[in-house]
Amino acid sequence: MKDLMQHQSAHIEEKLYTCTECTKVFRRKQNLKHHQKIHTVEKVYECSECCKAFIKKEQLEVHQKIHTGVKPYKCTECDKAFITNGGLTSHQKVHTGEKPYECTECNKVFRWKTNPKWHQQIHTGQRPYECTECDKAFFTKGNLMKHQKVHTGERPYPCTECDKTFITNRELKRHQKTHTGERPYHCTECDKAFITNANLIRHQKTHTGEKPYECTECDKAFITNANLTSHQKVHTGEKPYECTECNKVFRWKTNLKWHQQIHTGQRPYECTECDKAFFTKGNLMKHQKVHTGERPYPCTECDKTFITNRELKRHQKTHTGERPYHCTECDKAFITNANLIRHQKTHTGEKPYECTECDKAFITNANLTSHQKVHTGEKPYECTECNKVFRWKLNLKWHQQIHTGQRPYECAECDKTFIIKGNLKQHQKVHTGERPYQCTECDKTFIANVELKHHQKIHTGEKPYNCTECDKAFITNGELIRHQKTHTGEKPYECTECDKAFITNGELIRHQKTHTGEKPYKCTECNKVFGVKQNLKLHQQIHTGERPFNCTQCDKAFISSGNLLRHRSVHTGEKPYQCRQCEKAFITNGELTRHQKVHTGERPFKCTECEKAFFIKSRLMQHQRVHTGVKPYQCTECCKAFIAKSQLKLHQKIHTGEKPYQCSECGKAFIKSGALKRHQKVHTGERPFNCTECEKAFILKSRLMQHQRVHTGEKPYEHNECDKAFISNGNLKQHQKIHNGEKPYE
Numbered sequence: 071m072k073d074l075m076q077h078q079s080a081h082i083e084e085k086l087y088t089c090t091e092c093t094k095v096f097r098r099k100q101n102l103k104h105h106q107k108i109h110t111v112e113k114v115y116e117c118s119e120c121c122k123a124f125i126k127k128e129q130l131e132v133h134q135k136i137h138t139g140v141k142p143y144k145c146t147e148c149d150k151a152f153i154t155n156g157g158l159t160s161h162q163k164v165h166t167g168e169k170p171y172e173c174t175e176c177n178k179v180f181r182w183k184t185n186p187k188w189h190q191q192i193h194t195g196q197r198p199y200e201c202t203e204c205d206k207a208f209f210t211k212g213n214l215m216k217h218q219k220v221h222t223g224e225r226p227y228p229c230t231e232c233d234k235t236f237i238t239n240r241e242l243k244r245h246q247k248t249h250t251g252e253r254p255y256h257c258t259e260c261d262k263a264f265i266t267n268a269n270l271i272r273h274q275k276t277h278t279g280e281k282p283y284e285c286t287e288c289d290k291a292f293i294t295n296a297n298l299t300s301h302q303k304v305h306t307g308e309k310p311y312e313c314t315e316c317n318k319v320f321r322w323k324t325n326l327k328w329h330q331q332i333h334t335g336q337r338p339y340e341c342t343e344c345d346k347a348f349f350t351k352g353n354l355m356k357h358q359k360v361h362t363g364e365r366p367y368p369c370t371e372c373d374k375t376f377i378t379n380r381e382l383k384r385h386q387k388t389h390t391g392e393r394p395y396h397c398t399e400c401d402k403a404f405i406t407n408a409n410l411i412r413h414q415k416t417h418t419g420e421k422p423y424e425c426t427e428c429d430k431a432f433i434t435n436a437n438l439t440s441h442q443k444v445h446t447g448e449k450p451y452e453c454t455e456c457n458k459v460f461r462w463k464l465n466l467k468w469h470q471q472i473h474t475g476q477r478p479y480e481c482a483e484c485d486k487t488f489i490i491k492g493n494l495k496q497h498q499k500v501h502t503g504e505r506p507y508q509c510t511e512c513d514k515t516f517i518a519n520v521e522l523k524h525h526q527k528i529h530t531g532e533k534p535y536n537c538t539e540c541d542k543a544f545i546t547n548g549e550l551i552r553h554q555k556t557h558t559g560e561k562p563y564e565c566t567e568c569d570k571a572f573i574t575n576g577e578l579i580r581h582q583k584t585h586t587g588e589k590p591y592k593c594t595e596c597n598k599v600f601g602v603k604q605n606l607k608l609h610q611q612i613h614t615g616e617r618p619f620n621c622t623q624c625d626k627a628f629i630s631s632g633n634l635l636r637h638r639s640v641h642t643g644e645k646p647y648q649c650r651q652c653e654k655a656f657i658t659n660g661e662l663t664r665h666q667k668v669h670t671g672e673r674p675f676k677c678t679e680c681e682k683a684f685f686i687k688s689r690l691m692q693h694q695r696v697h698t699g700v701k702p703y704q705c706t707e708c709c710k711a712f713i714a715k716s717q718l719k720l721h722q723k724i725h726t727g728e729k730p731y732q733c734s735e736c737g738k739a740f741i742k743s744g745a746l747k748r749h750q751k752v753h754t755g756e757r758p759f760n761c762t763e764c765e766k767a768f769i770l771k772s773r774l775m776q777h778q779r780v781h782t783g784e785k786p787y788e789h790n791e792c793d794k795a796f797i798s799n800g801n802l803k804q805h806q807k808i809h810n811g812e813k814p815y816e
Contacts, residue, residue, distance in 0.1 A: 148254070164267060318422065333426070346450060428534050444535065444547055447554075458562075542646040556647070556659050 087102040091109040096102040113123035115130040119137040141151035143158035147165040152158045169179035171186040175193045197207035199214035203221045208214045225235035227242040231249040236242040253263035255270035259277040264270045281291035283298035287305045292298045309319035311326040320326045337347030339354035343361040348354045365375035367382040371389045376382040393403035395410035404410040421431035423438035427445040432438045449459035451466040477487035479494040483501045488494040505515035507522035511529045516522040533543035535550035539557040544550040561571035563578040567585045572578045589599035591606040600606045617627035619634035623641040628634040645655035647662035651669040656662045673683035675690040679697045684690045701711035703718040729739035731746035735753045740746045757767035759774035763781040768774040785795035787802040796802045
C-alpha cells in the first residue's frame, strides 16, 4: 500500500521535500536524504585509477568498470554490452520501439523519463540553468556544465588516434567511430549505415518523405526542428554568430566554425589520394569522387552526370528554363538563390571575402579560394602527358589541346587557329583595328579589357602579386609566376641545340634565333637588324631621342621601363635578388645570375689567346683588348685610355674630385661603393673570412686567399727577369722597381 501511495505521488505535481542548500525539491523524503549527502557527506570512496571520489561504495564499483572494461549486461538483439542493468534496460527500448513517455502539449513520445521533462521546457520557455559568463540559459544542468567548458577551454577527452580533444565523453565516443569505421545503425530501405541512431532516424525520413516541421512564413517543411529553426533565421535576418577576427556574422554556428578555419588555415579533412585538405567532411567526400570517378546522379535529358544530387537539380533547370530568382535592380534572373546573391553584389559593390595576404577582395568565397592559390602556389591539376600542373581545371583542359593539336577556333581572315574562343575574338580585332578600351590617364588604347586593367596599374603603382621569397611585387600573376622560377631555379624550356634552358617558352624562341642567325627585324634608319621586335623598338629610340620613362626622384630619363626600374633602386637602395649561397643582394635578376656563377665555378666564355675564362661574354670581350691593345675609352682631361667604360668613369672622378660614397661613422668618402663597404668593416670590426689553418681573420676574401699562400707555399707571381716569385701581385710590383732602378723605400 505504501509503494502504491509513493507511486501515485509521482502523478501529483506537488513536491513536498525541499533541499535547504540548493532549493531542489523532491517527491520522496528518501530521495531528499540521498541528495543532501552531496552537500554534507564526504566522498570517501576514491578510484585508484583516476582519483574520482564517490559517496557510496556501489557507485565506485560501477565506476571502476569503466577502467576494467567490464560490461556484464549484454543485449540479446545486438552485440552491445553495458556496465549497469539500467543502461541495458534503457537500450532495449531502441529495439522494442517503446516510447512510454508522452508530452501532454504536443503528444510527442519519448523512450526515457527525463526526455519529456526537458522537452516540456520548450513549451514553457523555462531555461533554469544560466551561464554566469554570458547570457545563455539551458534546460538541463548537464548542458550548462558542457557549455561552461567553452569559456574555460577545458576539453578533457582526448582521442588516442589523433590530436583532437572533446568536451564530453559522448562526443569522443562518436568521434572514435570515424577511426574504427563502426556504423552500427543500418537503414532497412537502403545500404546506408550511420554512427548514431539520431542520424539514422533523420535519414529514414528521406524515404518516408516525412517533414513534420513547417515554416509559418513560407511553405517550406523540414525533417528536424533544428533545420526549421535554422531556416527561420532567413526570414528574421538573425545572424547571431560573429567572427572575433573580422566581425563577420553568420546564421549558423557551423558556418562560423568553417569560416574561422580561413583565419587559422586549419583544414582537418585530408584526401588520402592527393595532398588536398578541406574544411568539412562533406567537401572531402565530394572531392573523393573525383578520384573514384563516381558520378551517381545522371540527367535524364542529356548524358551529363553529377557528383551530388544538388548539382543535378541545378543542372535540370537549364533544360526547363526555370529561373525563379529575379534581381530587383535589373531584369536578370537566376537558377539559384546563391547566383542571385552574387549578382546583387555587383550592384552594391560589396566584396566581403578579403585575402589575408594582400588587399584584394572578392564577391564569393570560391573566388577568394581560387585567388589564394596564387599565394600558396597550389596547383592540383596535372597533365598526364607532360606532368605540368595548373591551378584551375579549365587551364588544364586548354593545355591538353597542345598535346592533341586541337585548335577548333579558326580566323576567317587569316590561317591562324586558336585553342579557346576568347583568343579568337581578341585576335580578330587585329584585323578590324578595333581597340575599344582606352586609358583615361594617357591616350593608349587596348584590344582587351584585361590589357587595359594591367596598364592602369602602371599609373596607380598597384602591384598586388607579392613574391613570398623576396619583397618584389608584380602587376600580373603571370609576371609573379615567371619571377618565382628565379628562386626555384626551374627552367622547363630546354634548347635542343645546346644545354641552355629557360624559364618561359618566349625566351626559348628568342634564344633559338641565335642558332639560326635569324634577325627579321631591321632598323630603317641604319639597317641594323635584330632577332627580337622589342629590341628594334628600343633601338629606334636612339634615333628619335625618345626617353619616355622619367625618374620622379631626379631628372634622368630612360628608353625602357626596365632601365628606369633598375635606376630607381639607386634611390631606394632596394636589392630584391638575394644569393642563397651568401648574403649578397642585387638590383636585377641578371646580376644575380652572373654572381651565382662565382659559386658554381661556371666560366663558359673562354679566351682563344690564353687559358682565361669568364662568367659573362662582355668580360671576355673586355679581356681580349688586353691581347689586341685596344683601349677605346679615352679620358679628355689627361689622354689616358682604358679597356672598359666603367674604368674610364672611375678615373674621371679623380679629376672631378667626386667621392659619392661617404662613411656615416667617420665622414671619409670614396670613389667606389666597394671601397666604402670594405672601409665600413674597420668600424664594425667584421672579419668574415677566416683562415682554416690558423686563427687569423680578414676583412676581404682576396686578403684571405693571399694569406693562405703562406701556408701552402704558393707564389704565383713570377718575375720574368730573375727567378724570384711572390705571394701577391703588389709584392711583385715592388720588386720590379728594383730592376727598373727605382727606390721603392725612401
